[in-house]
Amino acid sequence: MGLLNAVVQGVLLGGLYALYAAGLSLMFGVMRIVNLAHGDLGVVAAYVALVLVTHTFLPVWAAVVVTVLLSAVAGYLLQRLLLQRSLSSGPLATLLVTFGLSVILQNVLQELFSADTRSLDTGTFATAAIHLGEISVSYLGLLGLGLALATIVGVQLYLSRTATGRMMRAASDDPEVATLVGADARHVYAVATSIALASVALAGMVFAMRSSFSPTIGSMSLIFAFEAVVIGGLGSLWGTLLGGLGLGLAQSIVGYYDPADSILAGHLLFLAVLALRPQGILAARGT
Amino acid sequence: MSTTRETAPRVSGGFRVRRDSRLSRYGMLGLVAVCIGLAGLPYVVYESVTSSLVTLFVLIAMASMWNLLAGFGGMASIGQQAYVGIGGYTVIWAADQGINPFLGIAVAALFSAVLAVPTSLLAFRLRGDYFAVGTWVIAEVYRLLVIKSDSLGGPSGRALTGLSDMGLTARNAATYWAALVVAVVCVAAGYLLLRGRVGLSLTAVRDDEIAARAAGVDVTTAKRIVYLVSAAGCGAAGGVVVVDALSIQPTAIFSVQWSAYMIFIVVIGGIGYLEGPLLGAVVFFALQQYLADYGTWYLILLGVVAAASAVWMPRGLWGQVVHRTGLRLFPVGYRLDRTDQQ
Amino acid sequence: MNSPQTCLEIRGLDVHHGQLRAVTDLSLTVAERQVVAVIGANGAGKSTLLRCVAGILPASRGEILLDGVDVTRLPTHRRVALGIASVPEGRRLFGSLTVEENLRTGAYRHRAGPWDLAAVTELFPWMADRRRQRSSQLSGGEQQAVAICRALMSNPRVLLLDELSLGLAPVVVTRMYEALPRILESGCAVLLVEQDVSKALAMTDQVHCLLEGRTVLSGAPADLDRKSVEAAYFGIDRREAG
Structure with missing residues (x-):
């Protein structure tokens, strides 16, 4: 029975990882950018929500909505003002810029909020769960999984049904021809980054509700999100969901x-996929 | 060094092809003089000066290795802390076996290079940005594996044994010299490597990888050699860190912060120039010392400068120097001089 | 067709490829419902010219006017919005998109006009059955047809066709050119680059022959004899003149 519970908890945890990974996967798919500040941007969202809840009269759910909207705007600006420029400054530039951003964000958060751990208090919701025998399914876990599914389905529909979404896929295939059919690549890319930041903001806040957080946990989130993307196979959001799970x-x-080996096990799964199925990874890199 | 080859320039119709210029030869002589001067420093200045210079030398060594890897090998890694950690723990382990920690630094370099072989087999399956994050994961795996070992101190780390019978002044001086040697060897190794066959292969790859492969350049071997050398250098630097601190703590020695330092130094100093890490390390070190009282703000400032450099000044500070003066201290390429102009 | 309105006018255009000047002092006009062909040997600067008109390469001198409006400094996507559409060399469909999705990307700028999904499908009826297929699964000729229709979907004033016949069987090329009259009916102008000289002479109203980036011969095909075209194409007349 204990093992079954571990499986259920693994699925719920995997949902959160998939939510983290969706934006990373989208940005890589559309622009070939691996945003190393991805996890840290989720942490920033958690702190923003924390400030909103403690310093305004907004209830938690409203703070979450406001933070997601702010993140979407921030994502658009981040792409237009910084990442877009770095795309034309050589192959290493985006990597260096996003890594620099990651270090900046972590240390600014540390200066502003100290290194102490915090949590986003959701009252009784945080501990509420559905009990099925020995298995307990927490509402927060379900929320993470549900949001992951909704985000991935939503982004998938956006990519296949809307003109801008279609243009994102087109630009991923051939950016130059995308401009030849009338796309402003800067705008299309900025919308993609905007979506990525909105989704990672959600992930960061759900994480902050589930467990305590501190300025530096973003690195770990990035690694998990990255592992989910690679395990699931590049270029597919459904793959990313499976990878997260x-x-x-x-x-x-x-x-x-053995609780001490839990994270190591995730890394080893990632390395095993790398060793056994590298062709998928290499294929997506070539353009 | 193969100076005989360079002193016989090939002359062809008013031009000659050569590696060094008069300026670079004077620069090289200057560098040798600086090294000799630095070696004598423990006899002249207070220990506080030499002990803070240890930090600078470690930064120079690590940054030179990252520059070799990313700037010349095209492999931007965020996982070099793996070898810093492995090197550090090798010194600890060697000391347990009765090996002098200063000798242990050499063992650390060797063992890091040995472990880099299987690591490269995995990591080389990834390209570009994915290589970067992949190497970071691998560094995390090494950290988690080390933590599982009780004899290495587990999660809380350990003290370094084997230096307790050495006097404080002698130990500080020896640490300083070890750091200096590691830094000089790292810079020199990069220089010699790039002047040779590997350097030629990497230049070809940088211009056009597919064409280089088609022309029979063994790209993977060249990259692997660079990766191993870089691992050895970072391992030695990690060894120095532990000898200097006299203790080790897994989270600190395997911290991604090391990669951040390396990257910031190289990007600010000038990626793809052997001089870049030297200049960048001095800037980094100066800022770190100057802003020491303001917490992590020096790191924030460096992050801003590095990110801005990456976008607006991709060749870094040394790139500006080369652009303005044409000065190269370490001529690894060839230059074309007019000989008909008197 | 008495005094048709000028659609595209190029005046004294220079285009550089890095250090190299690929097009020098080039001037030409294309009127409504007119087909102008640019011919020339490999490396004569034909594709460079089209890429500059599309906005991919900047002009270093001269100007490009679309319906009298100066577009020389506009970015590519703004030119598409004003009515310049391209069929790039080598088709370059979006490989992971279906045929229909490829066509829809052409309508991204929502320009009004006669061309929509139904209209382009009428041009190449086989597309109706295969619209859900990935474009990477199509044959070369089919891809070329989709690339033309994708460009038409933007209801262009000027259609730029780069090396239509590249890598296609002659019978397929003929079928592509058969669609030209229908395209011109909608009132747009066509500027095309062609290596197949006889095709260009047979199908177009005006021919410009480029040699090393300069126009060495131009005129209506009826006024040009085959010999002088060949001479211009291979640069023989220059040696005779000089």
Whole structure:
């Protein structure tokens, strides 16, 4: 029974990882950018929500909505003002810029909020759960999984049904021809980054509700999101969902036997996928 | 060094092809003089000066290795802290076996290079940005594995044994010299490597990888050699860090912060120039010392400067120097001089 | 067709490819419902010219006017919005998109006009059955047809066709050119680059022959004899003149 519970918890955890990974996957798919500040931007969102809840009269859900909207705007501006320029400054530039941004964000948060751990208090919701025998399914876990599914389905529909979404896929295939059919690549890219930041803001806030957070946990989130994307196979959001679930399951099941090895198990799954199925990874890189 | 080859320039119709210029030869002589001067420093200045210079030398060594990897090998890694950690722990382990920690630094370099072989087999399956994050994951794996070892101190780390019978002054001086040697060897190794066959292969790859492969350049081997050398250098630097601190703590020695330092130094100093890390390390070190009282603000400032450099000044500070003066201290390429102009 | 309105006018255009000047002092006009062909050997600067008109490469001198409006400094996507559409060399469809999605990307700028999904499907009826297929699964000729229709979907004033016949069987090329009259009916102008000289002479109203980036011969095909075209194409007349 304990093992079954570990599986259920792994699925819930995997949902959160998939939510983290969706934006990373989208940005890589459309612009070939690996945003190393991805996890840190989720942490920033968590702090923004925390400030909104403690210093305004907004209830938590409203703070979450406001933060997601702010993140979307921030994403648009980030792409237009910084990342777009770095795309034309050589192959290493985006990597260096986003890595620099990551270090900046972590240290600014540390200066502003100290290194102490915080949490986003959701009252009784935080502990509420559905109990099925020995298995407990927390509302927060379900929320993370549900948001991951909704985000991935939503982004998938956006990519296939709307003109801008279609243009994102087109630009991913051939950016120059995308401009030849009338797309302003800067705008299309900025919309993609905007979506990525909105989704990682959600992930960061759900994480902050589930467990305590501090300025530097963004690196770990980035690594997990990255592992989910690679395990699931590049270029597909459904793959990213599966990758997130796989990572969550590996961590949770191994953690059931020895909690100290849980994170290592996730890394080893990632390395195993790397060793056994590298062709998918290499293929997506070539343009 | 293969100076005989360079002293016989090939002359062809008013031009000659050569590697060094008069300026670069004077620069090289100057550097040798600086090294000799630095080696004598423990006899002249207070220990506080030499001990803070240890930090500078470590930064120069690490940054030179990252520059070799990313600037010349095209492999931007965020996982070089793996070798800093492995090197540090090798010194700890070697000391347990009765090996002098200063000798242990050499063992650390060797062992880091050995571990880099299987690591490269995995990491080389990734390209570009994915290589960067992949190497970071691998560094995390090494950290988590080390933590599992009780004899290495587990999660809380350990003290370094084997230096307790050494006098404080002698130990500080020895640490300083070790750091200086590691930094000089790292810079020189990069220089010699790039002047040779590997450098030629990498230049070809940088211009056009597909064409280089088609022309029979063994790209993977060249990259692997660079990766191993870079691992050895970072391992030695990690060894120095531990000898200097006399203790090790897994989270600190395997921290991604090391990669951040390397990257910021190289990007600000000038990626793809051997001189870049030297200049960048001095800037970094100066800022770190100057802003020491303001917490992590020096890191924030450096992050801003590095990100801005990456976008608006992709060749860094040394790139500006080369652009203005044409000065190269370490001529690894060839230059064309007019000989008919008197 | 008495005094048709000028659609595209190029005046004294220089285009550089890095250090190299690929097009020098080039001037030409294309009127409504007119087809102008640019011919020339490999490296004569034909594709460079089209890429500059589309906005991919900047002009270093001269100007490009669309219906009298100066577009020389506008970015590519703004030119598309004003009515310049391109069929790039080598088709370059979006490989992961279906045929229909490829066509729809052409309508991204929502320009009003006669061309929509139904109209372009009428031009190449086979597309109706295969609109859900990935474009990467099409044959070369089919891809070329989709690329033309994708450009038409933007209801262009000027259609730029780059090397229509590249890598296609002659019978397929003929079928492509058969669609030209229908395209011109909608009132747009066509500027095309062609290596197949006889095709260009047979199908177009005006021919410009480029040599090393300069116009060495131009005129209506009826006024040009085959010999002088060949001479211009290979640069023989220059040697005779000089």
